[in-house]
Amino acid sequence: xxxxxxxxxxxxxxxxxxxxxxxxxxxxxxxxxxxxxxxxxxxxxxxxxxxxxxxxxxxxxxxxxxxxxxxxxxxxxxxxxxxxxxxxxxxxxxxxxxxxxxxxxxxxxxxxxxxxxxxxxxxxxxxxxxxxxxxxxxxxxxxxxxxxxxxxxxxxxxxxxxxxxxxxxxxxxxxxxxxxxxxxxxxxxxxxxxxxxxxxxxxxxxxxxxxxxxxxxxxxxxxxxxxxxxxxxxxxxxxxxxxxxxxxxxxxxxxxxxxxxxxxxxxxxxxxxxxxxxxxxxxxxxxxxxxxxxxxxxxxxxxxxxxxxxxxxxxxxxxxxxxxxxxxxxxxxxxxxxxxxxxxx
Amino acid sequence: xxxxxxxxxxxxxxxxxxxxxxxxxxxxxxxxxxxxxxxxxxxxxxxxxxxxxxxxxxxxxxxxxxxxxxxxxxxxxxxxxxxxxxxxxxxxxxxxxxxxxxxxxxxxxxxxxxxxxxxxxxxxxxxxxxxxxxxxxxxxxxxxxxxxxxxxxxxxxxxxxxxxxxxxxxxxxxxxxxxxxxxxxxxxxxxxxxxxxxxxxxxxxxxxxxxxxxxxxxxxxxxxxxxxxxxxxxxxxxxxxxxxxxxxxxxxxxxxxxxxxxxxxxxxxxxxxxxxxxxxxxxxxxxxxxxxxxxxxxxxxxxxxxxxxxxxxxxxxxxxxxxxxxxxxxxxxxxxxxxxxxx
Numbered sequence: 300x301x302x303x304x305x306x307x308x309x310x311x312x313x314x315x316x317x318x319x320x321x322x323x324x325x326x327x328x329x330x331x332x333x334x335x336x337x338x339x340x341x342x343x344x345x346x347x348x349x350x351x352x353x354x355x356x357x358x359x360x361x362x363x364x365x366x367x368x369x370x371x372x373x374x375x376x377x378x379x380x381x382x383x384x385x386x387x388x389x390x391x392x393x394x395x396x397x398x399x400x401x402x403x404x405x406x407x408x409x410x411x412x413x414x415x416x417x418x419x420x421x422x423x424x425x426x427x428x429x430x431x432x433x434x435x436x437x438x439x440x441x442x443x444x445x446x447x448x449x450x451x452x453x454x455x456x457x458x459x460x461x462x463x464x465x466x467x468x469x470x471x472x473x474x475x476x477x478x479x480x481x482x483x484x485x486x487x488x489x490x491x492x493x494x495x496x497x498x499x500x501x502x503x504x505x506x507x508x509x510x511x512x513x514x515x516x517x518x519x520x521x522x523x524x525x526x527x528x529x530x531x532x533x534x535x536x537x538x539x540x541x542x543x544x545x546x547x548x549x550x551x552x553x554x555x556x557x558x559x560x561x562x563x564x565x566x567x568x569x570x571x572x573x574x575x576x577x578x579x580x581x582x583x584x585x586x587x588x589x590x591x592x593x594x595x596x597x598x599x600x601x602x603x604x605x606x607x608x609x610x611x612x613x614x615x616x617x618x619x620x621x622x623x624x625x626x627x628x629x630x631x632x633x634x635x636x637x638x639x640x641x642x643x644x
Numbered sequence: 645x646x647x648x649x650x651x652x653x654x655x656x657x658x659x660x661x662x663x664x665x666x667x668x669x670x671x672x673x674x675x676x677x678x679x680x681x682x683x684x685x686x687x688x689x690x691x692x693x694x695x696x697x698x699x700x701x702x703x704x705x706x707x708x709x710x711x712x713x714x715x716x717x718x719x720x721x722x723x724x725x726x727x728x729x730x731x732x733x734x735x736x737x738x739x740x741x742x743x744x745x746x747x748x749x750x751x752x753x754x755x756x757x758x759x760x761x762x763x764x765x766x767x768x769x770x771x772x773x774x775x776x777x778x779x780x781x782x783x784x785x786x787x788x789x790x791x792x793x794x795x796x797x798x799x800x801x802x803x804x805x806x807x808x809x810x811x812x813x814x815x816x817x818x819x820x821x822x823x824x825x826x827x828x829x830x831x832x833x834x835x836x837x838x839x840x841x842x843x844x845x846x847x848x849x850x851x852x853x854x855x856x857x858x859x860x861x862x863x864x865x866x867x868x869x870x871x872x873x874x875x876x877x878x879x880x881x882x883x884x885x886x887x888x889x890x891x892x893x894x895x896x897x898x899x900x901x902x903x904x905x906x907x908x909x910x911x912x913x914x915x916x917x918x919x920x921x922x923x924x925x926x927x928x929x930x931x932x933x934x935x936x937x938x939x940x941x942x943x944x945x946x947x948x949x950x951x952x953x954x955x956x957x958x959x960x961x962x963x964x965x966x967x968x969x970x971x972x973x974x975x976x977x978x979x980x981x982x983x984x985x986x987x
Contacts, residue, residue: 390895396940397940
């Protein structure tokens with residue numbers, strides 16, 4: 300009886316091991332296939348192949364990542380870069396550990412999307428000590444850490460918040476209004492920068508707009524709807540004439556909160572950031588006054604282009620650090636259907 | 645002086661040969677499945693990602709990252725309790741440490757915070773009588789909120805970042821302070837639960853609480869001790885993370901909780917208490933850590949990693965002798981029923 304138990308346990312364990320082996324082997328096969336493809340392409344283009352680790356805080360688990368990754372992988376294949384991609388799920392400790400693994404693997408370069416900008420310096424120092432160049436994507440490192448990286452490509456998160464505020468100032472047109480603000484995940488650098496960009500621009504350019512309350516919506520529509528509903532109750536619905544949210548999925552929650560009270564969103568001043576499949580139709584329907592376009596494919600593609608420029612010596616450590624901001628056009632009813640701002644995510 | 649004779653009842657046969665004693669010793673251990681899993685993982689990884697072993701300081705760092713919190717959890721699990729607040733304890737302790745300008749004072753206060761949190765958890769469970777799942781779930785939320793308030797909702801950098809970066813460098817050969825502290829914690833806790841009376845009583849409290857009461861074991865005190873160990877170790881992990889990253893993140897530890905539970909369960913610790921070991925948790929954390937490093941090196945995406953870890957967890961739970969016996973019994977009764985049915 301005991302032998303049969305041990306036997307069954309062993310068979311089970313070997314089954315999982317088989318799956319693990321198959322998974323790892325499949326991953327290796329993919330890499331090998333990619334490498335083979337890349338080599339073929341390199342022969343055609345006469346270029347080199349490079350091994351690069353992309354340390355990201357999200358992947359296919361989030362809407363932005365699902366369109367960021369394919370663009371990144373396609374450009375990497377085109378430029379002869381073999382990517383090993385990690386996803387720390389916005390856990391700074393996990394990303395630090397992944398960075399240690401990446402440095403130990405001695406790749407040609409590291410593309411870094413910091414999960415928590417304040418905790419990334421040891422990783423950058425380790426990479427520098429190992430002679431591995433680092434390119435930053437999507438969310439920049441802190442100013443004091445920029446010297447440890449070759450460049451940055453991605454959004455100007457503060458600028459996005461400021462641009463959304465500019466739309467708000469424009470549509471309010473000098474009237475005294477009160478608004479509520481829905482922020483991203485507390486502590487997240489993009490959420491903080493967008494929030495600061497919005498509130499500081501409002502204070503500077505249209506002090507007639509008063510931010511009555513602000514709550515995190517954690518980038519999620521459902522939570523944002525609850526947050527908006529609570530804020531409407533606490534400050535009094537009669538005092539609120541507008542809503543700002545740090546992204547389109549959260550403004551959807553805010554708009555739904557208004558609808559749930561039988562209010563027409565078109566009667567309110569509403570702005571957001573994203574230019575997404577969720578946001579642009581709201582602009583077209585008139586429920587959202589404006590949003591800020593953000594291209595996930597631009598983001599993924601330029602991360603690889605930047606890294607490639609470093610690896611081929613176009614950008615060296617002697618050069619001044621490169622900063623490449625993504626164009627963030629405003630999306631309003633006037634241009635919401637234009638191909639230049641067609642949603643990607 | 646009258647002579648007294650002692651009669652003892654012997655349950656089962658007493659093995660006298662070396663092989664018999666060894667067999668009995670192995671039969672009592674709970675780490676068998678963890679050892680088997682570790683062996684399989686090591687073999688598979690040595691063929692697919694040998695870098696995991698050549699870059700062993702990195703792998704050790706990952707094992708220590710998962711394992712340290714899991715060690716504290718084991719102390720609680722042995723008594724049949726749960727501590728869901730460990731991740732939030734880690735975050736609060738880190739923030740408290742970063743807020744205090746003096747590094748040493750910060751470390752002492754942060755560790756003290758961990759002990760106090762353990763004390764409060766113990767109070768709710770042992771004195772108030774709240775189920776540990778509910779009590780520590782409440783603490784999980786309360787402490788997370790406290791971490792956000794104390795940190796003003798943003799990461800807090802430590803004053804002396806150079807000291808933090810130096811802390812992350814190898815201290816003894818290739819071993820960093822994190823790994824050394826983890827090794828010391830394993831040794832200390834193993835001695836505690838196997839050699840110290842209070843530690844050995846954890847098994848009795850978890851195995852049969854009423855019997856433990858009847859035997860005169862101070863059950864409430866043991867529960868307090870278990871939660872204080874868990875809180876202290878979680879805060880120690882928070883201190884180490886904060887020093888190594890040079891900043892405290894109020895959201896820290898979000899992925900640590902489940903990984904730590906997984907390590908403890910894979911290590912053969914019985915969630916209802918009474919069975920398990922620190923060595924098992926070490927083996928579980930090693931298997932999980934090695935697997936995670938191999939996944940990172942292979943670029944296997946998180947959802948696929950989660951599938952594998954989920955399968956391993958399910959396997960670890962279903963191959964528990966008690967569960968396996970129940971499963972075999974069910975299969976046998978179904979088969980017997982079919983054979984008897986006059987179809």
